[in-house]
Amino acid sequence: MSQSNLNINQHQDEAQLDDRVVETIGRALRAHYDDLVDAPLPDRFFELLAELERRERDTAGRPGGSDAAK
């Protein structure tokens, strides 16, 4: 069982938030998320994909085992 984190206003009326509050939250959420989406990606993601691709190409280039290795 996970410990409950729901102790802040757990039983607060959930249906009655002002539309403008909901809208403000929505805009802040998208601003938060869009900032993260726009942040530069670490090189290591691209390096990983390039490495995976290289490995697969090497394997594919050796049909039925490597002649070059003999």
Added chain:
Amino acid sequence: MPPNDFKTDLIAEMPNLRAFGVSLCGSASMADDLVQETLLRAWSKWDKFQPGTSLRAWLFTILRNIYYSNCRKSVREVQDSDGAYAQRLVVPGDQESHVDLEDFRKALTKLPVEQREVLILVGASGVSYEEAAAICGVEVGTIKSRLSRARSQLVAILGWGARTEARGERSKLRRAG
């Protein structure tokens, strides 16, 4: 080997994958590990992806599973001591003016992760309620009630009294605009 269009789509989804990871675990460096692991799994299981469905939702599901199975406890500890987690990632000077984004981010980190992930998924990442339900392994109704609880908790954490404060936010918006 995954076909080229899968690779292209995978690369195109990386920014979203990372944004979801950071939002989920609250730590940029841990999110990068999560994304890396997700890319590895997606690459090796590409043939399990059903064309025509959302690649984003599929990747989010993988990342979330890794997060919940591996990292949750340690991530929490980091998150508590790393309240300003997202600042390092943020490109400055491009913020919404009407809400202090840093305050909002701090409030987000205080939500239970079950609520935070739903807010991010449905409210920002562009996945549907149905996809969010599939990603989280729950019913759509559960997504909706978590979303509503999450909003209420955010309001409580941010100290926005519902109506008065909404008006305050509006006037700030007018002034800024």
